[in-house]
Amino acid sequence: MPVSVHSGRDLDVTSDAIDDVNVLKGKLWDDKSEFDENKDKTRFRDYDAACDRVKAFYKEQHEKQTVEFNIKARVDFKSKTRARMSVWEAMEKLNTLIDESDPDTSVSQIEHLLQTAEAIRRDGKPEWMQVAGLVHDLGKLLLLFGSEGQWDVVGDTFVVGCRFSDKIIYPDTFTANPDSHDSVYSTKYGIYQPHCGLDNVMLSWGHDEYLYNVFKDQSTLPAEALAMIRYHSFYPWHREGAYSHLANEKDEQILAAVQAFNPYDLYSKTDSPCDPVKLRPYYEGLISKFFPPVLDW
Numbered sequence: 658m659p660v661s662v663h664s665g666r667d668l669d670v671t672s673d674a675i676d677d678v679n680v681l682k683g684k685l686w687d688d689k690s691e692f693d694e695n696k697d698k699t700r701f702r703d704y705d706a707a708c709d710r711v712k713a714f715y716k717e718q719h720e721k722q723t724v725e726f727n728i729k730a731r732v733d734f735k736s737k738t739r740a741r742m743s744v745w746e747a748m749e750k751l752n753t754l755i756d757e758s759d760p761d762t763s764v765s766q767i768e769h770l771l772q773t774a775e776a777i778r779r780d781g782k783p784e785w786m787q788v789a790g791l792v793h794d795l796g797k798l799l800l801l802f803g804s805e806g807q808w809d810v811v812g813d814t815f816v817v818g819c820r821f822s823d824k825i826i827y828p829d830t831f832t833a834n835p836d837s838h839d840s841v842y843s844t845k846y847g848i849y850q851p852h853c854g855l856d857n858v859m860l861s862w863g864h865d866e867y868l869y870n871v872f873k874d875q876s877t878l879p880a881e882a883l884a885m886i887r888y889h890s891f892y893p894w895h896r897e898g899a900y901s902h903l904a905n906e907k908d909e910q911i912l913a914a915v916q917a918f919n920p921y922d923l924y925s926k927t928d929s930p931c932d933p934v935k936l937r938p939y940y941e942g943l944i945s946k947f948f949p950p951v952l953d954w
């Protein structure tokens with residue numbers, strides 16, 4: 658049985674899907690201590706200690722995310738509408754996906770979205786930020802829309818078109834990426850100008866970039882929320898301080914927003930489980946404030 662599940666079945670979140678996920682959890686993660694509720698913060702994102710599934714994921718991703726692939730993915734994105742549905746329907750669709758790149762969670766994606774949103778709500782943060790938490794990983798729907806695998810959907814992001822930063826996890830795996838040997842793409846600035854701004858660089862294609870593009874014209878979310886969505890996986894920048902030679906002043910401002918969001922995304926992964934049925938009325942209320950009833954995905 659494959660370790661990743663992304664069937665297109667429309668299951669009710671309260672029933673079969675939860676069972677499916679629990680079965681998978683048992684199969685995927687033998688060492689339950691990895692997910693204990695009192696996990697120390699320093700033990701999150703421990704990629705040295707990560708299992709083979711995570712290492713294999715990044716090896717493949719770092720080899721295949723080239724400039725050529727990224728241009729193709731963006732052209733493909735613009736060429737069609739993949740589905741029409743509401744935000745809550747999109748969340749339900751994701752319910753059986755388990756992310757192969759993530760060393761810190763074994764829960765389904767709807768669970769992760771609710772845990773993130775609930776943690777933000779508990780801290781009394783504004784509604785737009787709760788919504789950002791609720792939707793931030795919906796871009797993983799790409800898995801149901803003909804992605805090539807998980808490598809072009811999940812995982813940390815980085816800039817393509819210039820030298821791969823050594824602040825990216827498993828930096829050695831980029832030697833297998835043809836762009837590492839390209840005379841332009843392998844230079845410090847590559848195809849970019851100094852301080853051109855992150856708006857003008859191509860981040861590796863995946864759930865962040867996809868979802869940002871879906872929401873930028875179909876929501877009333879503020880710029881900070883859109884930045885949280887677009888850059889939440891860009892750890893080399895928001896955590897490691899890489900790419901300052903490409904960032905501009907505007908990016909400095911949004912960095913604060915992305916960093917404020919990050920702990921909720923990361924550390925809520927060991928919170929107690931949420932009940933989607935109980936929480937739905939509250940979050941449907943918030944969704945209706947920021948999104949139309951149906952969106953093009």
Ligand SMILES: O[C@H]1[C@H](O)[C@@H](O)[C@H](O)[C@@H](O)[C@H]1O
Pocket residue numbers: 756758759760794811812813814889890891892
């Ligand atoms: O494995 C995780 C997961 O794919 C997250 O959704 C993403 O935002 C993170 O950057 C990544 O490390």
Ligand SMILES: [Fe+2]
Pocket residue numbers: 793794864889890
């Ligand atoms: Fe994510």
Ligand SMILES: [Fe+2]
Pocket residue numbers: 769793794922
């Ligand atoms: Fe997340």
